[in-house]
Amino acid sequence: MVLTSKEKPPNPEQMMTIFTTGGTIDKVYFDAKSEFEIGDPMIGEVLREANVTPTFEIRQLMRKDSLELTDADRQIIFEAVAECASERVIITHGTDTMVKTAQVLAPLAKQRTIVLVGSLSPARFRNTDAVFNIGFAMGVVQALSHGVFVTMNGCIFHPDHVVKNRTANRFEAV
Amino acid sequence: MVLTSKEKPPNPEQMMTIFTTGGTIDKVYFDAKSEFEIGDPMIGEVLREANVTPTFEIRQLMRKDSLELTDADRQIIFEAVAECASERVIITHGTDTMVKTAQVLAPLAKQRTIVLVGSLSPARFRNTDAVFNIGFAMGVVQALSHGVFVTMNGCIFHPDHVVKNRTANRFEAV
Amino acid sequence: MVLTSKEKPPNPEQMMTIFTTGGTIDKVYFDAKSEFEIGDPMIGEVLREANVTPTFEIRQLMRKDSLELTDADRQIIFEAVAECASERVIITHGTDTMVKTAQVLAPLAKQRTIVLVGSLSPARFRNTDAVFNIGFAMGVVQALSHGVFVTMNGCIFHPDHVVKNRTANRFEAV
Amino acid sequence: MVLTSKEKPPNPEQMMTIFTTGGTIDKVYFDAKSEFEIGDPMIGEVLREANVTPTFEIRQLMRKDSLELTDADRQIIFEAVAECASERVIITHGTDTMVKTAQVLAPLAKQRTIVLVGSLSPARFRNTDAVFNIGFAMGVVQALSHGVFVTMNGCIFHPDHVVKNRTANRFEAV
Numbered sequence: 001m002v003l004t005s006k007e008k009p010p011n012p013e014q015m016m017t018i019f020t021t022g023g024t025i026d027k028v029y030f031d032a033k034s035e036f037e038i039g040d041p042m043i044g045e046v047l048r049e050a051n052v053t054p055t056f057e058i059r060q061l062m063r064k065d066s067l068e069l070t071d072a073d074r075q076i077i078f079e080a081v082a083e084c085a086s087e088r089v090i091i092t093h094g095t096d097t098m099v100k101t102a103q104v105l106a107p108l109a110k111q112r113t114i115v116l117v118g119s120l121s122p123a124r125f126r127n128t129d130a131v132f133n134i135g136f137a138m139g140v141v142q143a144l145s146h147g148v149f150v151t152m153n154g155c156i157f158h159p160d161h162v163v164k165n166r167t168a169n170r171f172e173a174v
Numbered sequence: 175m176v177l178t179s180k181e182k183p184p185n186p187e188q189m190m191t192i193f194t195t196g197g198t199i200d201k202v203y204f205d206a207k208s209e210f211e212i213g214d215p216m217i218g219e220v221l222r223e224a225n226v227t228p229t230f231e232i233r234q235l236m237r238k239d240s241l242e243l244t245d246a247d248r249q250i251i252f253e254a255v256a257e258c259a260s261e262r263v264i265i266t267h268g269t270d271t272m273v274k275t276a277q278v279l280a281p282l283a284k285q286r287t288i289v290l291v292g293s294l295s296p297a298r299f300r301n302t303d304a305v306f307n308i309g310f311a312m313g314v315v316q317a318l319s320h321g322v323f324v325t326m327n328g329c330i331f332h333p334d335h336v337v338k339n340r341t342a343n344r345f346e347a348v
Numbered sequence: 349m350v351l352t353s354k355e356k357p358p359n360p361e362q363m364m365t366i367f368t369t370g371g372t373i374d375k376v377y378f379d380a381k382s383e384f385e386i387g388d389p390m391i392g393e394v395l396r397e398a399n400v401t402p403t404f405e406i407r408q409l410m411r412k413d414s415l416e417l418t419d420a421d422r423q424i425i426f427e428a429v430a431e432c433a434s435e436r437v438i439i440t441h442g443t444d445t446m447v448k449t450a451q452v453l454a455p456l457a458k459q460r461t462i463v464l465v466g467s468l469s470p471a472r473f474r475n476t477d478a479v480f481n482i483g484f485a486m487g488v489v490q491a492l493s494h495g496v497f498v499t500m501n502g503c504i505f506h507p508d509h510v511v512k513n514r515t516a517n518r519f520e521a522v
Numbered sequence: 523m524v525l526t527s528k529e530k531p532p533n534p535e536q537m538m539t540i541f542t543t544g545g546t547i548d549k550v551y552f553d554a555k556s557e558f559e560i561g562d563p564m565i566g567e568v569l570r571e572a573n574v575t576p577t578f579e580i581r582q583l584m585r586k587d588s589l590e591l592t593d594a595d596r597q598i599i600f601e602a603v604a605e606c607a608s609e610r611v612i613i614t615h616g617t618d619t620m621v622k623t624a625q626v627l628a629p630l631a632k633q634r635t636i637v638l639v640g641s642l643s644p645a646r647f648r649n650t651d652a653v654f655n656i657g658f659a660m661g662v663v664q665a666l667s668h669g670v671f672v673t674m675n676g677c678i679f680h681p682d683h684v685v686k687n688r689t690a691n692r693f694e695a696v
Contacts, residue, residue: 024379031372031443031468032517034413036384050306051294051344052328065382095379120225120379126474126648132224135309138328143317154226154312169380170225198553205546205617205642206691208587210558239556269553294553300474300648343554398654399642399692400676468573480572483657486676491665502574502660518573 015055016141017086018043021077021101022064023094025130027122038063042123043092046134054142057086066094066101066118074104081108088141089114092134095164095171098150102159105148114148115141120169129153189229190315191260192217195251195275196238197268199304201296212237216297217266220308228316231260240268240275240292248278255282262315263288266308269338269345272324276333279322288322289315294343303327363403364489365434366391369425369449370412371442373478375470386411390471391440394482402490405434414442414449414466422452429456436489437462440482443512443519446498450507453496462496463489468517477501537577538663539608540565543599543623544586545616547652549644560585564645565614568656576664579608588616588623588640596626603630610663611636614656617686617693620672624681627670636670637663642691651675 020026020041028039044058061080062073081089093101095118102116117137123130137151150157152164152171165172194200194215202213218232235254236247255263267275269292276290291311297304311325324331326338326345339346368374368389376387392406409428410421429437441449443466450464465485471478485499498505500512500519513520542548542563550561566580583602584595603611615623617640624638639659645652659673672679674686674693687694 024377024382027377029372029375029384029470029473032514034372034415034444036377046306047328049301050303050328052306053344053346054328067382096382122377124473124475125377126472126476127223128474129224131305132220132226132309132312135306135311135328136313137309138306139310139313139325139330140317142330143314151313154221154224154228154309156313156316166380170227172227198551198556201551203546203549203558203644203647206688208546208589208618210551241556270556296551298648299551299646300650301646302648340554394654395676397649398651398676400654401692401694402676475571477572479653480568480574480657480660483654483659483676484661485657486654487658487661487673487678488665490678491662499661502569502572502576502657504661504664518575520575 014088015057015086016088016090017084018056018058018090018092019077019080020058020060020092021062021066021069021073021094023066023092023118024121025092025094025117025119025123025133026063028124038065039124041092042130043090043134046123046131047138050131050135052138054138064094066097069094069097069101074101077101078104078108081105081112081114087112090137090141091116093118095120095152096166098152099159099162099164102148102150106159109146109148111146113141113144113146115151116149117151188262189231189260190262190264191258192230192232192264192266193251193254194232194234194266195236195240195243195247195268197240197266197272197292198295199266199268199293199297199307200237202298212239213298215266216304217264217308220297220305221312224305224309226312228312238268240271243268243271243275248275251275252278252282255279255286255288261286264311264315265290267292269294269326270340272326273333273336273338276322276324280333283320283322285320287315287318287320289325290323291325362436363405363434364436364438365432366404366406366438366440367425367428368406368408368440369410369414369417369421369442371414371440371446371466372469373440373442373467373471373481374411376472386413387472389440390478391438391482394471394479395486398479398483400486402486412442414445417442417445417449422449425449426452426456429453429460429462435460438485438489439464441466443468443500444514446500447507447510447512450496450498454507457494457496459494461489461492461494463499464497465499536610537579537608538610538612539606540578540580540612540614541599541602542580542582542614543584543588543591543595543616545588545614545620545640546643547614547616547641547645547655548585550646560587561646563614564652565612565656568645568653569660572653572657574660576660586616588619591616591619591623596623599623600626600630603627603634603636609634612659612663613638615640617642617674618688620674621681621684621686624670624672628681631668631670633668635663635666635668637673638671639673
């Protein structure tokens with residue numbers, strides 16, 4: 001996409017919708033239970049700390065590890081995206097089955113830019129990929145006009161051409 | 175840009191070049207001098223912590239507050255970008271005159287994607303926009319095919335249509 | 349303890365021994381296993397980042413949630429402290445049964461200062477009590493001449509006069 | 523100080539007073555001015571994040587680099603400490619002349635425990651000694667009964683037996 005001085009980049013005034021579904025990105029530790037659970041979504045806090053000016057809304061759909069997402073859950077995600085008015089959608093999601101959810105959303109690609117993102121380290125950690133990944137996803141969702149994409153490890157993947165390499169703990173193009 | 179299953183997103187195997195010029199993003203505090211200076215560039219550390227897989231090289235051009243950049247400095251930046259083989263270039267830069275440098279680079283837009291990014295808070299700070307901004311810039315530089323862009327506050331700006339609003343401390347489209 | 353100009357505070361040149369036993373303070377997230385485990389002890393990294401100059405050695409005894417510590421484990425801890433040459437000992441420990449371990453160590457109080465400390469949030473978290481608690485414990489272990497103490501929530505507790513209030517998630521004097 | 527089961531450690535119910543005077547510990551970056559200044563004191567935020575339970579009050583006396591403190595400033599600090607009801611006082615202070623201020627406070631040592639602390643890296647930094655140092659100072663101020671102390675680099679120093687080694691950027695006993 002070549003922008004001449006007559007063209008302007010995508011209008012940041014159009015609202016973007018962010019759906020949260022759970023995953024490592026939102027994990028928090030509850031000492032009283034001696035265990036980690038998925039806590040309140042962190043993406044809003046990350047966007048505020050970065051002083052982003054585009055308008056966005058955040059809607060929590062569920063709080064699940066992505067290994068526990070069912071077909072019914074994916075249907076909920078599909079319908080939420082289908083019904084929402086925004087052309088630009090980010091979905092925070094566990095990384096284990098992110099690709100599967102992305103593929104389910106393919107029919108919605110014609111009129112929207114849909115980006116799925118998560119992280120391998122919780123956003124609440126001192127050292128994490130979460131903040132970078134959220135920034136990367138925000139950049140991609142504004143730059144690309146239509147399609148469904150998975151963004152991890154600083155790469156933009158097409159859902160039909162990516163796998164999570166569980167041994168190496170990263171996403172790779174195939 | 176619509177991606178069908180036959181098309182793949184930009185190839186992460188192509189190396190990207192990152193030029194660093196200074197700015198708030200790299201500021202560090204030297205207690206012995208009771209002052210802050212621009213330290214070693216932080217972008218490499220940010221990309222490593224985020225586990226990005228695309229290949230990149232980092233080349234430091236200078237370490238200046240952007241208010242102190244001269245026409246000669248901008249010429250150095252121009253020539254470095256013109257001579258580099260990468261099609262995708264990120265330049266970390268102080269925010270005060272980032273737009274001016276972006277405009278100087280306009281002739282190089284035909285065959286490259288050039289993204290200028292900085293931050294209003296140093297990357298070494300606990301609370302900072304730096305990490306998000308670097309992620310955002312990485313997403314944009316891979317998603318857009320050609321052009322020169324300024325990426326701040328979660329927006330993609332064309333260099334002829336943006337100003338830094340110094341009172342509100344943010345970038346705005348004009 | 350009143351220090352006059354003739355007296356000097358405890359000699360930082362004497363080595364201090366730090367025993368690590370596990371607990372929340374060292375929890376780390378393993379994405380590949382979708383779970384949190386006790387990782388490498390963090391106290392060394394915390395002390396280095398704080399530029400502490402007293403000499404210390406760190407010896408890992410075990411990596412357990414303190415609810416899983418057995419009498420045999422406490423015997424291991426007892427013997428390790430009894431045999432070590434240092435007069436000043438810090439033990440990082442899970443908070444749930446820290447008081448019990450402190451009471452077991454009571455016979456060793458005559459010739460040593462022994463401080464048990466942990467945290468309610470992992471040291472690897474961005475927001476945590478771990479760093480403050482480690483600093484607090486280091487201050488106490490150098491300031492008090494003999495005894496066994498539990499240090500949590502910015503308080504110095506005698507092992508016979510403290511409980512962990514699990515509902516309020518804090519330690520309280522009784 | 524040996525604590526037997528009949529003795530309890532210092533009562534955390536007695537309020538502690540914290541005076542803030544400035545220094546590196548509170549430095550913040552103002553991008554609009556392209557410079558760093560001393561910002562709001564950070565110690566309250568640090569204590570809240572650590573969930574400390576003892577009662578404390580924070581009183582800001584000034585916001586200066588300690589190289590800029592005058593005899594008049596030290597008189598202000600002296601009078602503030604002399605007039606305050608608390609037996610336990612922490613003073614956050616720039617490190618360059620912390621020892622001098624500590625010596626000025628010597629006459630107040632008989633009835634109070636006064637601890638001076640600062641940091642070589644701002645508390646707002648991601649990597650900092652500030653949080654550890656504040657914890658250390660809180661531990662010392664509760665453990666020692668009377669006296670004036672300087673606490674830096676994980677050591678307790680008597681004001682007449684310490685210098686800041688500016689080349690090595692640390693405090694050393696002399």
